[in-house]
Amino acid sequence: MRIQSSATSVSWIPSEAIRGVTKLPFEMGITRYDDPPPASPADLQELLASDRFRFINDLRAWIEVEGEHIVDCGYEGSGHINVSKVRMGRKETAFAAIPLPDIQKPAEIAGGSVRFVQTAGGRTAFPAPRRVRRKPFVQIAAPLAWTTLALTIKVDGSSSFEVVGASPFPRHWVYDQSMELKAKVGLINFDGWYREVLDQNTPWGNEDSPALVTEVETALERELSERFMSKRSAARRISVTPGETIVEQGEPGDSLFLVLDGVLVAEIDGKPIAELGPGAILGERALLEGGTRTATLRAVSACRVARLSGEDIDPGALAEISRSHRREATD
Numbered sequence: 001m002r003i004q005s006s007a008t009s010v011s012w013i014p015s016e017a018i019r020g021v022t023k024l025p026f027e028m029g030i031t032r033y034d035d036p037p038p039a040s041p042a043d044l045q046e047l048l049a050s051d052r053f054r055f056i057n058d059l060r061a062w063i064e065v066e067g068e069h070i071v072d073c074g075y076e077g078s079g080h081i082n083v084s085k086v087r088m089g090r091k092e093t094a095f096a097a098i099p100l101p102d103i104q105k106p107a108e109i110a111g112g113s114v115r116f117v118q119t120a121g122g123r124t125a126f127p128a129p130r131r132v133r134r135k136p137f138v139q140i141a142a143p144l145a146w147t148t149l150a151l152t153i154k155v156d157g158s159s160s161f162e163v164v165g166a167s168p169f170p171r172h173w174v175y176d177q178s179m180e181l182k183a184k185v186g187l188i189n190f191d192g193w194y195r196e197v198l199d200q201n202t203p204w205g206n207e208d209s210p211a212l213v214t215e216v217e218t219a220l221e222r223e224l225s226e227r228f229m230s231k232r233s234a235a236r237r238i239s240v241t242p243g244e245t246i247v248e249q250g251e252p253g254d255s256l257f258l259v260l261d262g263v264l265v266a267e268i269d270g271k272p273i274a275e276l277g278p279g280a281i282l283g284e285r286a287l288l289e290g291g292t293r294t295a296t297l298r299a300v301s302a303c304r305v306a307r308l309s310g311e312d313i314d315p316g317a318l319a320e321i322s323r324s325h326r327r328e329a330t331d
Contacts, residue, residue: 004062006077006177007161009147010037010047011055011121013170014188014278036226037173039181039219048080054097054170056080057120059149059161061107068155070114073107079120098123100144100204112155117164119203121146143193144202147172147185147211165208169193171278172211186212186263186277187301212263212301214277218324220317221281225258228308240303249296253286255307262303267296275300281308284318285325 012034037052044058060077063070081099103119123144148165159177166172168189176182201207217225240246240262247253249268259280266273266282273295276282285294287310310318 001065002062003065003153003155003157003159004060004076004177005151005153005159006058006060007149007151008044008047008059008077008175008179009055009057009149009163009166010053010173010175011057011145011147011167011170012037012053012173036222039216039222041175041179043179051082054082054124055121055145055147057118057147057149059116059118059120059151061114061116061151061153063114063153063155065155068112070109070112070155073109073114073116073153075104075107075116075118077118078102079122081122100146103148103203113152115150115152117148117150119146119148119165119208121167143167143169144199144204145170145193146203147174148203148208149174163211163213165203166211167193167202168209174213181216183213184216184277184279186214186261186275188261189302212277214263214275214280217276217279217281218321220320220324222279224281224313224317225279228258228306228312236307238305238307240299240305242299242301244299246297246299246305247283247293247295249293251293252291253283253293254291254310256284256287256310256313257282257297258306258308260304260306262305263300264297264303264305265300267298268294270296281313281321284310284313284321288315288318288322 014036015033035052037047037050041047047053047056057079058077061075062073064072079099079102081097083097099122105117108115121144145167147163150162150164151159153159161174161176163174163183163185166185171188172185173181174183199205246257246264259276259278259282261278264276266276282297286292
């Protein structure tokens with residue numbers, strides 16, 4: 001009997017991913033950010049046709065089982081790379097990125113399961129000068145982007161995935177075998193990626209970059225966050241350093257927070273309850289339950305957060321968000 005499963009990462013550039021002068025080509029319309037990929041695409045072909053991605057790592061694998069014994073296994077998936085489009089006046093030109101060979105590690109058979117690990121990605125489309133530490137101290141090259149996914153398939157038919165590593169840029173979303181969005185890499189570091197990611201410190205060299213992974217927000221949170229960002233909301237943006245506290249349990253509060261980038265931990269009575277990533281809307285229970293914060297929100301990594309007014313969201317939507325957070329024991 002053959003058992004198949006998959007895990008798929010989609011890498012894309014959201015509007016909050018880039019800061020400083022590097023934003024100019026995006027803001028001037030020369031090139032573009034990406035719309036968020038669909039949360040539940042019908043299949044991989046829909047993702048490929050959507051033109052809302054830069055790279056896709058499609059890890060697909062199978063095991064052959066006789067009785068309770070694994071007799072064979074193998075890979076089926078691969079990486080996919082998109083073009084980058086540049087507009088000059090009325091003309092739009094597509095520049096092809098350069099895919100690098102997929103790295104598929106030998107399958108690891110242990111007991112009643114097999115673990116597959118695949119890296120996919122490539123070199124982005126636009127070479128640019130950047131400083132390096134060796135002569136001639138300037139390198140003209142396009143940085144690399146990638147994800148490394150692991151997929152474990154068991155003889156009972158179940159499977160699970162993990163994000164082993166990922167480039168610090170762009171954003172990476174991960175889908176399970178049912179093509180449901182299940183995880184996000186929570187931190188984008190464009191400056192570090194642009195300046196420091198050279199060939200030797202990538203999976204095609206001698207190292208990978210660890211990834212901070214969070215579970216996905218609810219569908220309602222995703223809808224509201226996309227609405228706020230599409231309107232270019234005037235909400236105040238806050239930059240938070242690792243370990244810094246945004247709100248303390250027990251203090252008064254009348255605002256909400258939308259995580260734009262990075263990872264926050266919610267703590268109740270000093271105990272970590274959940275880690276929240278981009279797209280999560282937090283702090284609603286203070287608005288619904290008397291204006292007092294019911295949890296502490298602390299930065300796990302460098303974060304960017306938008307502070308929103310409670311008046312910007314319908315009370316019914318706040319109540320629905322709160323119910324989902326109660327289920328997850330977060331605030």
